[in-house]
Amino acid sequence: MAQVEDARIVLLSREVGSSDWRDPVAPDQSSDIDLVARLLDAGGRADRIQRAFNLLDQVGGLPGLYRADRVARLTCSPSERARLRAALELGRRALDRRHPGDRLLTAEAVVGRFRSLALAEVEVLVAVGLDPGGRVLVEHRMVGTVDGVAARPRDLLRPVLAAGAVSLIAVHNHPSGASAPSETDIAFTSRLGDACRVCGVQFLDHLVVASGGWSSLRGLGLIAVAEPT
Secondary structure (H helix, E strand, O other): OHHHHHHHHHHHHHHHOOOOOOOOOHHHHOOHHHHHHHOOOOOOHHHHHHHHHHHHHHHOOHHHHHOHHHHHOOOOOHHHHHHHHHHHHHHHHHHOOOOOOOEOOOHHHHHHHOHHHHHOOOOEEEEEEEOOOOEEEEEEEEEOEOOEOOOOHHHHHHHHHHOOOOEEEEEEEOOOOOOOOOHHHHHHHHHHHHHHHHHOOEEEEEEEEEOOEEEEOOOOOOOOOOOOO
16 A cells, blocks of 8 residues: 555656746746645645645545644644745636626636636525626625525515616525526526516526536526516
């Protein structure tokens, strides 16, 4: 068993290559293991590579580093743990750059705005209210558990109507990593669409974002394209 493990480390060392860590361009072409190794305390390159491999294996890969409970249990020094948390937070913030007034005219634009939801450990449901030009007027977030969010259509419509929005987009994540909508998602989408029609708000889409990708319920034909009455 030890020989198998040693062989895996050798292959990983070859994977990350022999690029100089002082090279500012090198990180763009580095593996996850190599990048984690750069954040560890002083030691030889081979030692850091092996420790980085062990840390990622301990949390189940790179997505596991975004789970606070797993990072707290990492077998590394306090300074290394703090460095990892800082790097992860920078990555999260880079994904979460958005501004009031941004226009959301495509499903891809919505996913780009809410990509960081895929990193959340619990489900988060967001109602986005738009003006006639597709500009964001309001975002209302509801936080649930790993299994779902206890929400009713009126919980999403209330802040959208208060902001004077004419259309609504719903977005939520799946902590499991699966991007396909569940039966619960589909049923809630149907109820939300009915409520939007009653309130005179156009229901544009409901998107699911996850580490495994994303899906649009409108794109799947699960939302009727109709103007509000």
